[in-house]
Amino acid sequence: EVQLVESGGGLVQPGKSLRLSCAASGFTFDDYGMYWVRQVPGKGLEWVSGINWNSGTIGYADSVKGRFTISRDNAKNFLYLQMNSLRAEDTALYYCAKWSGKWFGEPGRFDYWGQGTLVTVSS
């Protein structure tokens, strides 16, 4: 059974940093691209960042470029999101999602999602 378990969310002040983690199990982690997708409560889905199977290709939404860094540890089956210079508009539920293929940017879909971890940016 595929499982994606996010952690690391919480309340943080504007300008501060937070690191999200996603523990993956139930599939061959280094065979797939992985993404972070966020959702403001009551609003729609927004792609944040993606990484291909070997970390060779990475992408970010314009809204987080230069502030967020995605990474993965294939030996430990973990996906990470380092979030710096956080803003109030980054407040959202952050989902870890498994891509259907190896490569970032290839056509595909999210075939599994975690339960999300809530990030609240407020003073």
Place this chain on the structure above:
Amino acid sequence: SFELTQPPSVSVSPGQTATITCSGDKLGDRNACWYQQKPGQSPVLVIFQDNKRPSGIPERFSGSNSGNTATLTINGTQAMDEADYYCQTWDRSTVVFGGGTKLTVL
């Protein structure tokens, strides 16, 4: 940037057919997929590659994609199908989501 447009809400009576549309420029030239999200839950893939159902998704869910519009159809809609539905495609290596449609079964 590429945009996908969905109606904010759709209503359907139990047992009837629900149709949710997703519009984008020449969307039919790309593959589209659909996610269902119930309150307090994570999204679940219900249609991929325009019209394929993942294992475990009921046959009443179907999809199509042509021209500028992808369509999710739910035949014999049940109360349990009440949820938000999001379409998704990709453009120049980025994932694109529609704004979501709230399906009400009443």
